[in-house]
Amino acid sequence: MEPFTPEFSCVQCRTPFLNEFPLDADGRCPLCREGLRGFDAAYSFGSYDGTLRKLIHIFKYERVRTMAAPLGTLLARAAPRGRAFDAVIAMPMHWYRRFERGFNQADLLAGHVARRLGAPVIAPMRRRWSPRQSGLTMSERKRMPAKAFDVRPGTVEGKRILLIDDVLTTGATAGACGRALKSAGAAHVSVLTVARADRRFGAAVIRSGVS
Ligand SMILES: [Zn+2]
Numbered sequence: 001m002e003p004f005t006p007e008f009s010c011v012q013c014r015t016p017f018l019n020e021f022p023l024d025a026d027g028r029c030p031l032c033r034e035g036l037r038g039f040d041a042a043y044s045f046g047s048y049d050g051t052l053r054k055l056i057h058i059f060k061y062e063r064v065r066t067m068a069a070p071l072g073t074l075l076a077r078a079a080p081r082g083r084a085f086d087a088v089i090a091m092p093m094h095w096y097r098r099f100e101r102g103f104n105q106a107d108l109l110a111g112h113v114a115r116r117l118g119a120p121v122i123a124p125m126r127r128r129w130s131p132r133q134s135g136l137t138m139s140e141r142k143r144m145p146a147k148a149f150d151v152r153p154g155t156v157e158g159k160r161i162l163l164i165d166d167v168l169t170t171g172a173t174a175g176a177c178g179r180a181l182k183s184a185g186a187a188h189v190s191v192l193t194v195a196r197a198d199r200r201f202g203a204a205v206i207r208s209g210v211s
Helices: 050-060 065-078 095-101 105-117 138-142 172-183 203-207
Strands: 041-047 087-090 125-127 149-151 160-168 188-196
Touching: 041 050, 041 065, 050 065, 050 160, 050 188, 065 105, 065 188, 087 105, 105 160, 125 172, 149 172, 160 172, 172 188
Parallel strands: 041 188, 087 160, 160 188
Antiparallel strands: 125 149
């Protein structure tokens, strides 16, 4: 498995592009330039494809929890160097979805990353609403509101947050979560995922079935 190193990507959200044209002089994509992303930075280890995709599926859908250790190692490798975090937060799962799966994959990954970064894991938020992402169009996903997440008052004020999830697809869920954390006073929100969908060639739209 190779780290994801596209030739052209946004300096802030690291969305890959086929060429430099969507990027401005500072290297930012239109969503980041307009402040519509919802988070301040995004980092991922690899492309959501091939072996990495298979490993994530084994972890999530075949519920092999021990996969959290090797995937957590890849996550820690993708964490930004030289940036300090006050807290690590796992992307919350709606209680019913968690009940169905038996665990939240992001919780297990967050534990590994937090130990390596020496930052505490906190769980200040709850997910109120969680539509099935597969089958939603891009614009439907983008409408996901910040109120999809509840943040307990006084838990994230002034904190630099590292938000953990397994896969970043459109970034809509991470954006909604980031906006909720920012409204609750978080100083900075970075998103760290094991993999991210590469939509440059269109194929990821068909292959992706998760958020
Ligand atoms: Zn961007």
